[in-house]
Amino acid sequence: MSTDASVKMENSSENVDSQNTQQDNQNGGENEGRQANHPRRGGGNRFGNRRQNQDFENRKGGGGRYKGGMNQQNSDHRPLHERLMYEKLNEICGPTFELPPLDTTEKTFSGKCRLYIGNIPPELEEGEITDMFKKYGETSEIFINRDKNFGFIKLDYHFNAERAKNEINGTFVKGRTLKIRFAPGSTTIKVKNLDEFVTNELLYTGFSIFGDIERCVVIADERGKSVGEGLVEFARKNSAQLALRQCTDNCFFLSANLRPVLVEMHEALDDTDGYSEKFVKRSPEYFKQRGVGPRFAAANSFEEEYGMHWKQLNELYQQKLLALKKENEIEQEKLVAQMEFARYEHETAMLRKQLRDREMDMDRQKREWELREQQAEENKRRTEEQMRRQQEELQSRMSHQEEEIRRRQQENSLFMQAQQLDNMLNNQEQGYDDRDIDSGNMGSGMDNKPFISSYSRFDNREMGGRGGQMGGGRGGNWDRDFSNKRRRY
Numbered sequence: 001m002s003t004d005a006s007v008k009m010e011n012s013s014e015n016v017d018s019q020n021t022q023q024d025n026q027n028g029g030e031n032e033g034r035q036a037n038h039p040r041r042g043g044g045n046r047f048g049n050r051r052q053n054q055d056f057e058n059r060k061g062g063g064g065r066y067k068g069g070m071n072q073q074n075s076d077h078r079p080l081h082e083r084l085m086y087e088k089l090n091e092i093c094g095p096t097f098e099l100p101p102l103d104t105t106e107k108t109f110s111g112k113c114r115l116y117i118g119n120i121p122p123e124l125e126e127g128e129i130t131d132m133f134k135k136y137g138e139t140s141e142i143f144i145n146r147d148k149n150f151g152f153i154k155l156d157y158h159f160n161a162e163r164a165k166n167e168i169n170g171t172f173v174k175g176r177t178l179k180i181r182f183a184p185g186s187t188t189i190k191v192k193n194l195d196e197f198v199t200n201e202l203l204y205t206g207f208s209i210f211g212d213i214e215r216c217v218v219i220a221d222e223r224g225k226s227v228g229e230g231l232v233e234f235a236r237k238n239s240a241q242l243a244l245r246q247c248t249d250n251c252f253f254l255s256a257n258l259r260p261v262l263v264e265m266h267e268a269l270d271d272t273d274g275y276s277e278k279f280v281k282r283s284p285e286y287f288k289q290r291g292v293g294p295r296f297a298a299a300n301s302f303e304e305e306y307g308m309h310w311k312q313l314n315e316l317y318q319q320k321l322l323a324l325k326k327e328n329e330i331e332q333e334k335l336v337a338q339m340e341f342a343r344y345e346h347e348t349a350m351l352r353k354q355l356r357d358r359e360m361d362m363d364r365q366k367r368e369w370e371l372r373e374q375q376a377e378e379n380k381r382r383t384e385e386q387m388r389r390q391q392e393e394l395q396s397r398m399s400h401q402e403e404e405i406r407r408r409q410q411e412n413s414l415f416m417q418a419q420q421l422d423n424m425l426n427n428q429e430q431g432y433d434d435r436d437i438d439s440g441n442m443g444s445g446m447d448n449k450p451f452i453s454s455y456s457r458f459d460n461r462e463m464g465g466r467g468g469q470m471g472g473g474r475g476g477n478w479d480r481d482f483s484n485k486r487r488r489y
Contacts, residue, residue, distance in 0.1 A: 081242060088209040096255070099201035102216065109140050109154050110214045111187050111233060113161040117151045118179035120144065129153065132173075136164040152183055170278075185268050187214075187240045191230045192262040194218065198226065198254050206254045206261075207232045210246070211239025231266055240265070258339055 117129065126144055133139050133153055137160030144151040155161040161182070169180035191203065204216040212235040219229045234240045246252065247263040254261060280286065297304040 081238075085209050085242070085246070092205055092209070096202055096205060099199070099205060102200055102204055106157060107214055108138075108156045110158070111185050111235070112158045112182070112214075113155045114141075114183040114185075115153050115155065115161055115165055116179075116181045116183045117153060118149070118181070119176050120149045120151055120178070121174040121176045122146065122149065124174055132168065133164055136160045136167075181273065185233070186265070187234045187237050188266040188268065189232050189234075189240050189243055190264050190266040191232060192228065192264070193259050194226065194228045194230060194261065195255065195257045195259055196226055196228075197257075198230070200230075202254055203230050203232065206252075207243055210234070210243040211236055258343075 115133075120129070126142060129144070129151065130139055130142060130153075133155065136155060138156040139153055140156075141154045142151065143153075155164060165180045165182065168178060171178050191207070194203070198218060200216055200218050203218055204213055207213060207216065213232060214235050215231070215233040217231055219227050219231065221227055232240075232243070234243070244263050244265060247261055251260040252263075253259070297307050
């Protein structure tokens with residue numbers, strides 16, 4: 001009877017958890033859709049107004065403001081919980097020295113406070129069940145399955161839930177005896193293959209990426225040494241399933257040791273209430289087995305013979321199990337040695353690669369330096385050539401200016417000499433003219449021509465100066481008037 005009730009309770013718990021998981025996934029999908037279309041959460045038209053046509057490069061690689069940008073968000077088709085998981089993982093992937101201690105205060109309405117209610121009368125209402133448990137503390141998340149007459153309810157603290165279980169279990173309500181037990185937990189996982197440096201805090205930090213954790217502990221022996229296993233109790237079932245799936249499909253490490261954690265669902269065993277006599281089914285086999293009480297087998301009897309067969313079979317099982325453990329330990333030691341050697345080879349190969357990269361970089365820098373030197377030499381040569389040309393042009397201009405100045409000085413000196421000569425000739429001409437006038441006046445008594453006719457010899461002379469720029473002629477006819485007069489050109 002107790003076995004059937006336990007099986008029914010586990011099946012019903014799985015059904016309820018599956019319904020909750022489907023509801024969580026549906027809500028998660030709706031939230032994901034809303035967040036995908038929300039302009040402030042990276043979806044929809046987040047940068048539609050000011051950065052629609054820009055390529056948002058990474059923050060971690062290209063220095064852009066928005067990491068990954070719209071292209072990366074559109075290309076990431078992973079579910080929302082996986083994206084959040086990897087974002088949290090990126091935050092804790094650094095050193096884990098001196099982790100803060102865990103908060104050991106009990107959380108309200110945790111998985112340990114969930115009770116299973118069996119054999120519910122059909123006429124018992126949900127409000128009546130709530131009122132029945134309210135006197136022990138606050139209640140939450142009540143669920144009733146009318147078809148199979150069972151339900152679940154959560155109380156605020158484990159102490160109140162245990163007190164309600166002890167007092168309500170076995171009570172007679174409306175013609176039925178209520179069965180109250182702690183609900184089998186489907187949110188707890190067992191983590192194996194832990195090394196000696198994994199503590200409660202490190203285990204909590206590592207598995208917190210999958211969801212909220214209510215309790216996390218590394219199991220220790222009587223000497224306080226880790227046995228290499230731990231328990232993680234999540235607040236929700238989908239978080240435990242996500243941790244189980246990710247750690248099974250991938251290699252999840254908690255430290256530098258390359259021993260991946262092994263995760264499996266934890267089957268909680270009832271070591272508090274156990275299997276009570278009132279829950280056993282009274283079948284014919286029950287009466288057959290209970291027909292004889294406790295006893296020791298008599299020597300050399302049929303009972304002793306087959307009892308020894310059972311013991312030998314168990315000893316053989318223990319020997320094989322021990323041999324298998326020893327073999328597993330030897331294989332683990334071999335794997336650790338191979339891993340260390342492979343790690344050393346890998347580090348050596350990486351160092352060689354870095355050395356080759358450094359040599360290639362040095363050669364590249366050397367070529368660049370030589371190229372810069374050549375460019376500097378070429379620039380220097382061009383600069384010197386340009387300066388030489390500028391100096392030659394400057395010297396040529398200076399020599400041309402000196403020649404021009406010298407030519408102008410010569411022209412000025414020639415002009416001054418010509419002026420002086422012109423003045424002398426003018427003075428001589430004036431003297432000749434005065435002499436001619438005087439001689440004409442003196443010979444007027446001997447010449448019978450009238451006085452005025454003495455000026456007729458100048459009638460054919462053209463006005464315009466004597467070779468200067470004063471008239472329109474080319475210097476006049478004065479050179480033909482006086483044959484003994486020297487030409488001035």
